[in-house]
Amino acid sequence: MSRTTPAETPLGDAFHLYDTTLRDGAQGEGISYSAADKLAVARLLDELGVGFIEGGWPGALPKDTEFFARAAHELDLRHAVLVAFGATRRPDTKAADDPQVRALLDSGAPAVTLVAKSDRRHIERALRTDVDEACAMVSDTVALLVAEGRRVFLDAEHFFDGYAYDSDTSLRVLTAAMEAGADVAVLCDTNGGQLPLGLADTVRDVIDKTGFRVGIHCQDDTSCAVANSVAAVQAGATHVQCTANGYGERAGNADLFATIGNLVTKLDMPVIPQERMTELARVSHALAEIANIAPDTHQAYVGSSAFAHKAGLHASAIKVDPLLYNHIDPSVVGNDQRVLVTEMAGRASLELKGRELGVDLAGQPEVLTNVVGKVKDLEARGWSFEAADASLELLLRDELSQSTVDHTPFRLESYRVILDHRLDGEIVSEATVKVQVAEERVIATAEGNGPVHALDAALRKALRPHLSWLDSVELVDYKVRILTPGARHPVNGSDSQHGTDAVTRVLVVSADGGQEWTTVGVHGNIVEASWLALCDALAHKAMRLTQPVG
Numbered sequence: 112m113s114r115t116t117p118a119e120t121p122l123g124d125a126f127h128l129y130d131t132t133l134r135d136g137a138q139g140e141g142i143s144y145s146a147a148d149k150l151a152v153a154r155l156l157d158e159l160g161v162g163f164i165e166g167g168w169p170g171a172l173p174k175d176t177e178f179f180a181r182a183a184h185e186l187d188l189r190h191a192v193l194v195a196f197g198a199t200r201r202p203d204t205k206a207a208d209d210p211q212v213r214a215l216l217d218s219g220a221p222a223v224t225l226v227a228k229s230d231r232r233h234i235e236r237a238l239r240t241d242v243d244e245a246c247a248m249v250s251d252t253v254a255l256l257v258a259e260g261r262r263v264f265l266d267a268e269h270f271f272d273g274y275a276y277d278s279d280t281s282l283r284v285l286t287a288a289m290e291a292g293a294d295v296a297v298l299c300d301t302n303g304g305q306l307p308l309g310l311a312d313t314v315r316d317v318i319d320k321t322g323f324r325v326g327i328h329c330q331d332d333t334s335c336a337v338a339n340s341v342a343a344v345q346a347g348a349t350h351v352q353c354t355a356n357g358y359g360e361r362a363g364n365a366d367l368f369a370t371i372g373n374l375v376t377k378l379d380m381p382v383i384p385q386e387r388m389t390e391l392a393r394v395s396h397a398l399a400e401i402a403n404i405a406p407d408t409h410q411a412y413v414g415s416s417a418f419a420h421k422a423g424l425h426a427s428a429i430k431v432d433p434l435l436y437n438h439i440d441p442s443v444v445g446n447d448q449r450v451l452v453t454e455m456a457g458r459a460s461l462e463l464k465g466r467e468l469g470v471d472l473a474g475q476p477e478v479l480t481n482v483v484g485k486v487k488d489l490e491a492r493g494w495s496f497e498a499a500d501a502s503l504e505l506l507l508r509d510e511l512s513q514s515t516v517d518h519t520p521f522r523l524e525s526y527r528v529i530l531d532h533r534l535d536g537e538i539v540s541e542a543t544v545k546v547q548v549a550e551e552r553v554i555a556t557a558e559g560n561g562p563v564h565a566l567d568a569a570l571r572k573a574l575r576p577h578l579s580w581l582d583s584v585e586l587v588d589y590k591v592r593i594l595t596p597g598a599r600h601p602v603n604g605s606d607s608q609h610g611t612d613a614v615t616r617v618l619v620v621s622a623d624g625g626q627e628w629t630t631v632g633v634h635g636n637i638v639e640a641s642w643l644a645l646c647d648a649l650a651h652k653a654m655r656l657t658q659p660v661g
C-alpha cells in the first residue's frame with residue numbers, strides 16, 4: 112500500500128487540496144472519461160501538486176474499477192494520494208459483506224472517501240432507516256476500512272441543509288465517523304444552496320462544538336462554490352474539495368484553479384508548490400481538452416479573457432502600471448494580459464496593442480487618433496477587430512505607411528461567382544478572378560463546393576506562379592455572423608431591418624504552420640465580406656514577410 116499523506120507539497124498534511132474531477136467532475140453533463148483519460152487527468156493533477164486525487168467509484172462503474180486496476184501499475188504519483196470513493200454499507204447488512212465496500216478495498220487505493228447521509232430527512236426518506244442505523248452504517252464501514260489500513264474521509268452529504276433542520280443528527284453522523292477512525296469530516300453543500308457568510312458560521316460552529324478536523328465540498332448552484340470554499344477555509348476547514356474548471360453535477364463544483372488562485376494569492380496559503388503556479392492556465396486547458404469541453408474564456412485566473420482589457424480607460428491606467436487594473440500579475444498563474452482594440456478603445460489601448468505587435472506608437476499621437484477614429488467608425492458599421500488582430504495591424508501599418516506600397520500582393524480587376532444548381536440536384540460554385548500581380552494580368556477560374564471556396568481556389572490559382580509562399584497559407588477556420596437588424600448598413604448607411612438586408616461579418620483564421628492570424632470582412636453581401644477577409648489574410652502574410660513581429 113502506498114503512502115496516505117501527500118508528498119512534496121508545501122503544507123504537507125496540514126492542509127488538503129483534494130481534487131474530485133474524476134468522480135464529481137465526471138458527474139457533469141457532457142463529460143465521459145475513459146480509463147485512459149482518467150490516467151491522463153490524474154497525471155496532470157499530480158504534476159500540478161494536488162494532494163489528493165479522487166479517482167472514481169470502484170465497484171459502481173466498470174471504468175472506475177478499471178482505472179484503479181490500471182493505476183496500480185501505470186500511475187506513479189509524486190505528490191498526490193489516490194482516493195477511492197463509495198458509499199457506506201447498506202442498512203441492516205454487515206460492512207464486511209457489502210460488495211461495494213469490498214470493491215473499495217479491492218481498488219487498492221490507500222485512502223477512501225465514504226459518502227454518508229447527514230440530513231435526518233434523507234436518512235428517513237431516502238435511506239428508509241433511522242438515525243441509529245445510519246450512524247452504525249457509518250461507524251461499521253469506517254472501522255472496517257481503517258482496520259484494513261485505509262485512511263478514511265467522510266463526505267457528509269447535505270450537511271448544511273441537515274444541520275439547519277436537525278443539527279443533533281448531523282453531528283451524530285460526523286461523530287460516528289470520527290470516533291471510528293475517520294480523518295476528516297467533510298461538510299458537503301450537496302444541493303449547492305449555501306451563501307458564504309452562513310456557510311462559514313456553520314463551519315465555525317461545528318469546529319467549536321466537536322474539535323474535529325473539518326473539510327468542505329461545495330456544489331455551485333448559487334454560483335458561490337469557490338467563495339463558499341474559501342469562506343470555509345477562513346472559518347477553519349483544512350481540507351477543500353474541488354474539480355478542474357468547476358466540472359460537476361448540475362451547475363458544477365468549486366473550480367480547482369480559482370480555489371488555488373484565491374488560496375495562494377489572496378490568503379498566502381501555498382497549497383501547491385510555488386513553482387507549479389505558472390502551470391495553472393496550461394493544466395486547466397489541457398484538462399478541458401481531455402474532457403472535450405471548450406475552455407471557458409472568462410474563467411477566473413486561467414481563462415484567455417481573465418486579463419483581457421477592452422475599455423480605453425483601463426488601458427490608459429495599464430499603460431502606467433499593469434497592476435492598476437489587474438488583481439494579480441497574470442504571469443503568476445501562467446496567463447497573459449491582452450489589450451483588445453475595439454470601439455471602446457482609446458489611444459492608450461492602441462499604443463499598448465502596438466507594443467504587442469512590435470510597433471512603437473509612443474511618439475505618434477496623430478496616428479493613434481486617426482486609427483482609433485477609424486476603428487470606432489468601422490465598428491459602428493459592423494466590423495469587429497477584437498478577434499481580428501491581423502486586420503487591425505494592417506489598418507495601423509497603413510496609417511503608418513510602414514508597409515510596402517500596398518500590403519495586398521495583387522490588385523483586383525474583377526471577380527465573378529456563379530452558383531449552378533443542376534437538374535440532378537448537384538450544386539456547384541464556379542469563380543473567375545481577374546487580377547494584376549507582379550505587373551501581369553492573370554485570369555483564373557476554379558470550382559468549389561461553395562462560392563467562397565471557389566473564389567479562394569480561383570485566387571490561389573491566379574497567384575500561385577507569382578507568390579512562392581502561397582501554398583504555405585491555409586484557411587483553418589471561417590466564421591460567419593449575420594448582424595442583427597438595426598446595425599447600420601456598411602455601404603448605404605441605412606438601418607437594416609430585414610434578414611435579407613442584414614450585414615454579414617466574416618472572420619477568417621489563417622495559418623502557415625508557425626503562426627495563426629485572424630482577419631475580418633464586413634459587407635451586405637456574404638461573398639464580398641469573405642473576399643475582404645481573404646484579401647486581408649494574404650496581405651497580412653505578405654506584410655509579415657517584410658515586417659516581422661518586433
Ligand SMILES: CC(=O)SCCNC(=O)CCNC(=O)[C@H](O)C(C)(C)COP(=O)(O)OP(=O)(O)OC[C@H]1O[C@@H](n2cnc3c(N)ncnc32)[C@H](O)[C@@H]1OP(=O)(O)O
Binds near residue numbers: 202237
Ligand atoms: C452526492 C453525490 O453526488 S454522491 C455520488 C453519487 N454518484 C453516483 O450515484 C454515481 C454512481 N452510482 C451508481 O453507479 C449507482 O447508483 C449505484 C451502483 C451506486 C447504486 O445503484 P443501485 O443499487 O441500482 O441503486 P440506486 O442507484 O437505484 O439507489 C441508490 C441506493 O443507495 C442507497 N444509498 C444512497 N446513499 C447512500 C449512502 N450514503 N450510504 C449507503 N447507501 C446509500 C439508496 O438508499 C438506494 O438504496 P435502495 O436501492 O435500497 O433504494
Ligand SMILES: CC(=O)C(=O)O
Binds near residue numbers: 267299301
Ligand atoms: C459528496 C458529494 O459529491 C456531495 O455531497 O455533493
